[in-house]
Amino acid sequence: MSLPERIGVLGGGRMGAGIAHAFLLAGARVHVVERDESAAEAARQRVVTTLERSVARGGTVLPLDELTAALTVGTAVEEFAAAGLVVEAVPEDRALKSEALARIEAVIVEDAVLASNTSSISITALAAELRRPERFLGMHFFNPVPASTLIEVVTGAQTSSPLVDTVRDWVGALGKTPVIVRDSPGFASSRLGVMLALEAIRMLEEGVASAVDIDAAMELGYRHPTGPLRTTDIVGLDVRLGIAEELESAFGERFAPPALLRRMVEDGHLGRKSGRGFYEWSDER
Template identity: 55%
Template sequence: MTRAPGIVCVIGGGRMGSGIAQSFAAVGSTVVVVESDQETAAAALDRIRTGLGHAAERGLLDGSAGQAGARVTTTDSIASLPVHADLVVEAVPEDAALKARVLAAAEQAVGRDTVLATNTSSLPVTELGAALADASRFLGMHFFNPVPASHLVELVVAPTTSGETLEAALAWTKALGKKDVVVKDSPGFASSRLGLALGLEAIRMVEEDVAEPEAIDDAMSLGYKHPMGPLRLTDLVGLDVRLAIAEHLHATLGERFAPPQLLRDKVAQGELGRKAGQGFYTWQ
């Protein structure tokens, strides 16, 4: 049986970071979550423990939710991360400069053998790794939302990533009960590049009054067996996140990824999807 990492540190306790922390705690890892202050750290811990409770109710934990939750602690300081951590996963917002600063600080806090990973969905892993003294122990571990229920982790390998680092990430992905896909570092990787192309075209169809969002989503979920339509998925991911990825891919891959005006307008109006209560759908 593949063993989970003993100590995992997750920097950023939002929806994605909490999901990553919950997933590792569920398979036996000791988890430390870094947040900016005590209030947001407490909120992250509550999300994780609530998620573990739901997992226990569905019979998805070997032990109790209390036992798994007790393995999770929080801190507001990257410098206080345990030196002997096996893995650090950065899960802060999609801002390259912020991610680079966080990763560099984490590298200073942990030991030489700790694997460092970014959960970015589109930013160049090679460029983020340039902030590190030793980029050989760095790669992308792109988790998908909601992390505990998703079966996929996209492992993004930069030219500097060592074989040992990839081997460790593959083992940990298996320990989580998830399937890996390994891709070379390139704009949008595989998942974001393909998913965004479909999502942007769906937004253009709404913009051009081809059909209502629900009809477009039904066409893909019922006709092509997608588990979720591209517009509902955009609401789940966040329209602001989709816009940031589109702007990055537009700059690197050209006009086919130009963000539709409707997407820009909705983000400007604060219609960011499920987290805001309104996107292409109204959420309760």
């Protein structure tokens, strides 16, 4: 099944830009909406930069001018009216996502699909505030989106089965692999990934080993492509903390965030996006 001709993305940060990039490479027209003109221009530059890299690496046969012509960026959600799919990609905050989804639903057509790129917030809870919950689900993309081949498709209690089949096909059209997950705190990937990351942070906190050696143990011993601490830096320590707090509220103490994680977030050491986390990233921001 082919993708909708027009795709909307609300939020043009690292994740939103990556999502836009994926759909552009698959041949769709993409409109990104940001909060103001300055943020919109920054989002445009993020997407164009990733497109330039894909073209330079030979990751697409589409010419750069054709790809950039298919991208529009603005500040008005009303531009989503022609989209067949809109993906919400605002920060991982329940109230912020609920408000964003309501704004989108108010302007899209009846048969459009609405998706949230949440990594831990309940799809069923978000759907409860929508008028058409059967047309809503989770599409959990992974960071960095251009390099990741996985999309977690999360079904809420009222998500229609035909819609799940449709979105599964759309994920395939992006050249990625869908994993279908019933709505549950942390879904599958975040629940497992955060548990491993929290234990790695506790080990570092206790002086069991260095960050490099903890990561090497998982990379060499279990063939993880990236260790849990470096992965946390890539995802963002603030994102990991937010997910851990969501999971702690659902499952209890085993997901309690270590003091080291809280302290690093409070100090602004958020990983790659801030230039420092468990590793130094000053040259890779």
